[in-house]
Amino acid sequence: MNDSGGATGEGMGGETWELFRIAVGVRAEWLVLRLRADGAAGVYGYGECSDAGPLAKVVAVLDAAVRRGARVQRPAGLRDALAALHDAEFGEAPDRRTEPSFAGVTVAGGMAQARTDLAARLDGVPLWSWMGGAPPAPVELYANLNRTPGGSTPREVAATAERALADGFGALKVAPFDAPGDRPLPELGLARLHAVRQAVGGGVRLMADAHERLTFDELVPLLGPLSELGLHWLEDAVCIGRPRELARLRARTAIPLAGGEFACDPADVWNVDGLIDVLLPDVKHAGGTLEAARLAAAGTARISVHNPTGPVATLHSAHLSSVCGAAEPMEYAYGPTAWRSDLVRGAERVERGRLTLPDAPGTGLELDTAHPSVTRVWSGRMEAHRPARR
Numbered sequence: 001m002n003d004s005g006g007a008t009g010e011g012m013g014g015e016t017w018e019l020f021r022i023a024v025g026v027r028a029e030w031l032v033l034r035l036r037a038d039g040a041a042g043v044y045g046y047g048e049c050s051d052a053g054p055l056a057k058v059v060a061v062l063d064a065a066v067r068r069g070a071r072v073q074r075p076a077g078l079r080d081a082l083a084a085l086h087d088a089e090f091g092e093a094p095d096r097r098t099e100p101s102f103a104g105v106t107v108a109g110g111m112a113q114a115r116t117d118l119a120a121r122l123d124g125v126p127l128w129s130w131m132g133g134a135p136p137a138p139v140e141l142y143a144n145l146n147r148t149p150g151g152s153t154p155r156e157v158a159a160t161a162e163r164a165l166a167d168g169f170g171a172l173k174v175a176p177f178d179a180p181g182d183r184p185l186p187e188l189g190l191a192r193l194h195a196v197r198q199a200v201g202g203g204v205r206l207m208a209d210a211h212e213r214l215t216f217d218e219l220v221p222l223l224g225p226l227s228e229l230g231l232h233w234l235e236d237a238v239c240i241g242r243p244r245e246l247a248r249l250r251a252r253t254a255i256p257l258a259g260g261e262f263a264c265d266p267a268d269v270w271n272v273d274g275l276i277d278v279l280l281p282d283v284k285h286a287g288g289t290l291e292a293a294r295l296a297a298a299g300t301a302r303i304s305v306h307n308p309t310g311p312v313a314t315l316h317s318a319h320l321s322s323v324c325g326a327a328e329p330m331e332y333a334y335g336p337t338a339w340r341s342d343l344v345r346g347a348e349r350v351e352r353g354r355l356t357l358p359d360a361p362g363t364g365l366e367l368d369t370a371h372p373s374v375t376r377v378w379s380g381r382m383e384a385h386r387p388a389r390r
Contacts, residue, residue, distance in 0.1 A: 014037075014038055014069070014381060014382050014383035014384045015035055015036070015037045015038070015381070015382045016035070016036045016037075016038075016379070016380075016381055016382075017033060017034070017035055017062065017066070017111075017378075017379065017380050017381070017382060018033070018034045018376055018378070018379045019031060019032070019033055019034075019058070019059070019062060019376070019377050019378040019379070020032045020033075020034065020367065020369065020374050020375065020376050020377065021055065021374075021375050021377045022310060022343065022371075022373050022374050022375075023373050023375070024310075024336050024337055024373070025149065025336055025337065028050075028147055028309075028336055029050070029055075030048065030050045030309055030310030030312070031048065031049050031050045031052065031055070031058060031110070032046060032047070032048050032049075032050075032110075032310065032312050032367060033046065033047045033048070033049060033107075033110045033111060033113075033114050034046055034114065034367060035047070035111070035114035035115065035117075035118055037118060040118060040122060043118060043121050043122060044118070044121075044366070044367075045113075045114040045115060045116070045117035045118025045119070045121065045362065046113070046114055046117050046312050046363060046365060046367060047109070047110035047111060047112065047113030047114035047115075047117065047288075047312065047316070048110050048113065048283075048284060048309060048310055048312040048313035048316070049106050049107045049109060049110030049111075049284055050284065050309035050310055050313065051106065051284065051285075051308075051309060052102070052103045052106035052107050052110075052284070053102065053103040053106075055377065057103045058103060058107055059377070059378050061101075061103050061104050061107040062107060062378055062380060063380065064104075065107070065108075065111070065380075065382065066380040066381060066382050069382055069383050069384070102262070102285075105264050105285065105287055106284050106285050108287055108288070109282075109283060109284045109285060109286060109287045109288045109291070110284060111288075112287055112288025112289065112290065112291065113283055113284075113288050113289050113312075113313075113316050115288075116130070116131075116288065116289050116290060117316070117362040117363045118362065120361055120362040120363075121361040121362035122361075123361070124361050125361055126319070126357065126358070126359065126360065126361060126362065126364065127289070127316070127319040127362050127363050127364075128319045128322045128323050128357065130362075131289070131290070131293065131319065131320075131323045132323065133319075133322050133323035136319075136322035136357055137322075138354035138355060138356045138357075139318045139321050139322060139329075139330055139354060139355045139356075139357065140171075140329040140330065140353065140354055141169065141171075141329055141330050141331070141332040141350065141353050141354060141355055142169060142170075142171035142172060142173055142205070142207065142304075142329040142330070142331060142332065142353075143164040143167075143169040143171070143172050143173070143332055143334035143335075143353070144173045144209075144308050144331050144332060144333050144334060145157065145160050145161060145164060145172060145173065145174050145175075145334055145335070146173070146174065146175040146178065146209065146308065146333075147308065147333050147335070147336045148160050148334055148335035148336060149335065149336070150335075152178075152179035152181065152192075153181065153192075154188075154191045154192045154194070154195035154196075155195060157174060157176075157192045157195060157196055158192075158195040158196050158198070158199035158200075159199075160335065161174070161196045161199055161200050162199050162200065163335070164334050164335070165200050165204060167334075167352070167353070168351070168352030168353040168354075169332075169334065169353040170204060170205065170353055171204065171205035171206075171207070171232065171329050171353075172196070172200065172204060172205070172206055172207070173206075173207040173208070173209055173235070173331070174192060174193065174196055174206075174207075174208060174209070175208075175209045175210075175211055176188075176189035176190070176192040176193050176208055176210075177189040177210055177211065177213040177214055178211055178213060185213065185214070185218075186214060186218050186219075186221070186222055189208075189213075189214075189222075190222060190225055190226070193206070193208055193226070193229055193231075194229065197229050197230070202230060205232040205329075206229065206230070206231055206232055207231060207232050207233050207234075207235060207258070208226065208231055208233075208234050208235065209235040209236060210234065210235060210236050210237040211236055212236050212237070212238070212239055214237070216238070216245060216248070216249070219237055219238075219249070220252065223252055223253045223255065226253075226255060227253065227254065227255050231255055231256070232256065233255070233256040233257065233258040233277065233278050234253075234255045234256070234257055234258065235257075235258040235259060235278075235280070236258070236259050236261070237249060237257070238259075239259060239262075240259045240260050240263065240268060240269075240271070240272045240275075240276065241262075241268075243271050243272050243275060246259075246272060246275045246276070247275055250275050256277040256278060257275070257276045257277055257278070258276060258277065258278035258279075258280055258304070259272070259276050259278075259279070259280060260272070260276065260279045260280045260281060260295070260301075260306075261280045261281075261282045261285060261306040262282070262285045263279075263281060263285075263286060263295050264285060264286050264287050264291065264295075266294060266295060266298035268295070269295055269298040269299040269301075270298060270299065272299075273299040273300055273301070274300070276301050277301055277302060278301055278302050278303070278304050278328055279295065279296065279299055279301040279302070279303055279304075280304055280305070280306035280331075281293075281295040281296050281303070281305060281306060281320075282305070282306040282307065282317075283305070283307070283313055283316045283317055283320060284309070284313055285306075289316045289319065289320055292305070292320055293320055293323060293324055296320070296324040296326070297324070302326075302327040302328050303321075303324055303325075303326040303327060303328060304326060304327075304328035304329060304330060304331065305317040305318075305320055305321045305324075305326060305330045305331065306331055307330060307331040307332065307333070308331055308333050309333060310333075310340065310343070311340050311341060311343055311344045311347070311348040311365070312344065312363070312365060312367070314332065314333075314348055314355070315344070315347060315348060315357070315358075315363040315364065315365050316363060317330055317331075318330060318355050318357055319357065319363065322357065329353075330355075332350065332355070337373075339371075339373070342368065342371060343367060343368055343371055343373070343374070344365035344366065344367060344368070345365070345366050345367075345368055347360075347363070347364045347365035347366070348365070
């Protein structure tokens with residue numbers, strides 16, 4: 001991480017936060033946080049906390065964060081303040097895993113993203129450089145088809161896969177067991193995968209996200225047919241929070257196993273090291289971009305950054321993928337809207353399944369708050385706590 005100085009912070013009193021809701025469609029919304037720190041001369045940092053839970057819960061977490069305030073005592077400068085704010089929120093507090101809950105960790109992840117984005121902007125360098133990375137090549141993406149409109153029959157899922165393939169994506173992920181239909185879910189999910197494989201051919205990397213929808217007894221009879229499909233990985237058939245059951249699955253199949261999207265502590269990774277082949281850190285649920293980088297370095301699994309949401313998280317994730325040298329393509333939510341790059345004024349540049357990072361400082365994005373899909377739903381001030389004069 002770059003430790004050069006930023007703006008001076010003698011007058012820094014805290015932070016101004018805003019939460020924006022972006023209406024994507026009937027199946028999704030994105031939640032974006034914007035940060036302006038006192039003394040930052042109008043420069044903003046951005047983070048995303050989508051999938052944290054209901055909007056009311058997210059707002060309640062933010063209200064609680066504002067009430068607590070920023071635990072910073074007389075920072076020497078704004079960069080030091082940002083580092084101290086991050087350390088205070090993500091230190092070794094004993095209640096970190098249980099309170100402020102999943103929503104709290106994810107909202108805190110969005111706040112931490114915004115702080116690192118702002119810190120890199122104040123240093124005048126791209127986020128990948130601020131985190132200590134080398135100049136990046138375009139980041140390879142895989143298309144997550146789960147949130148794409150178009151239906152859930154095997155034929156409809158296959159048609160969506162064909163569109164992604166035509167758009168240049170060489171790796172695809174489906175969630176075959178999510179939607180019920182005209183037959184038992186294990187049978188229907190397998191039919192969806194067969195239809196996709198037949199449509200895209202054997203040269204395309206195909207991943208299946210089970211989302212823990214099947215019991216272990218339902219899953220075991222599918223392992224042979226799934227193996228025959230040549231899956232690049234099977235994701236969350238058993239979550240990393242159940243290592244004993246995951247070890248049973250590992251013993252029964254040679255299919256590469258992936259997981260870890262909700263990990264928020266290196267211990268989560270250590271507990272399943274050797275049981276999964278691909279770790280999926282998420283900048284939102286890990287508690288921020290820096291925390292996701294810690295997770296990526298914690299085990300021996302290959303890294304694919306988990307990222308099924310909007311362009312703000314996508315840009316943070318792409319910087320992370322570049323810095324951690326991810327061996328696997330990064331997740332990209334394919335198809336829910338054609339205007340997602342417009343939200344960040346063109347900063348999300350995806351062509352033929354690859355994302356080219358901006359050269360601008362920080363993440364390189366600016367949120368278009370005038371876009372018709374964007375609504376500001378909350379704002380608040382977080383004041384820095386300073387020691388009383390003696």
